[in-house]
Amino acid sequence: MGGLGSGGHNRRHRGAVEAHRRLSANSMAKHGVFSEGWSGRWGWTGGDGETNSWIWVVGGRDEIRLDFRFRESGGDWQPVDQTVTLTRVPKPFGNDQPYFFCPRCGCRALHLYGAQQRFLCRKCSGLVHASTRERQSDRATRQAHKIRRRLGAELGIDDPAFRPKHMRQTTYEKLHTRLEQKEAESWDDMLLLLQRLQTSAGRTSTRRSRTPSPCRRRSAFW
Ligand SMILES: [Zn+2]
Known part of the structure; x- marks a missing residue:
């Protein structure tokens, strides 16, 4: 069997x-x-x-x-x-x-x-x-990259994304607004992750220097 x-x-x-x-x-x-x-x-x-x-x-x-x-x-x-x-x-x-x-x-x-x-x-x-487990920042970055490719722009978050010659102004504006929104989401999520990592690192060093009370342990959210 x-x-x-x-x-x-x-x-x-x-x-x-x-x-x-x-x-x-x-x-x-x-x-x-x-x-x-x-x-x-x-x-x-x-x-x-x-x-x-x-x-x-x-x-x-x-x-x-x-x-x-x-x-x-x-x-x-x-x-x-x-x-x-x-x-x-x-x-x-x-x-x-x-x-x-x-x-x-x-x-x-x-x-x-x-x-x-x-x-x-x-x-x-x-x-x-697996795709639903990806972080919000990964998803937002992927969506932003898709828009950047459509606009023929570089993929970097600071790179300009101009209107391609063949594209109507209204379409471009819509895409550009969405691009800004997705890149902002991506940044927000990455900053949140960074903050959590810093908090977690701070907590670890506090634990090393002195024994935390059981209450402190319980208040930690991971
Ligand atoms: Zn079932």
Whole structure:
């Protein structure tokens, strides 16, 4: 039986979806898993292309069974026998789109994630996409760069961004206002981060020089 969860599957820090084993309804359908009589291994490969974990799957048209072992980081391996119900939604040109029903919330899901003891939808697994975890400053900078490229300007925050010859004045003004707004957001967030780092560094040096009272520790926000 295959095993999941040997590393990084910690209950408090589940993290981004990209870091977890994922079952894809489309991929399973393509490989014939959603037909009666199918059974076999379903595996995931590591960066070197070698299969590094797998589960046993008994396929089916209305439900599939997943058989595997799971452990929270460092804990004991637990055998898991999970049944996942399937549904199909007709597509406009004939084929059906298969979905899993999330075993916890009952919602339709194209993907289930092996971040907890059972395979669950993204929300129930407590996962976010890596892009939603990026800092506000990263996002604002990326959006500002996009506008700068459109204006044919250099990407530096201090570089001028003039109106390209072919661009209408109103379009340029709109883009330029948005650029200023995004660059201001980016600065604000970076300054906030810097302030937090300075506060944190100050706190660390205070802790080193004298033992803080329990109350001081509690008042710290990280
Ligand atoms: Zn769910």
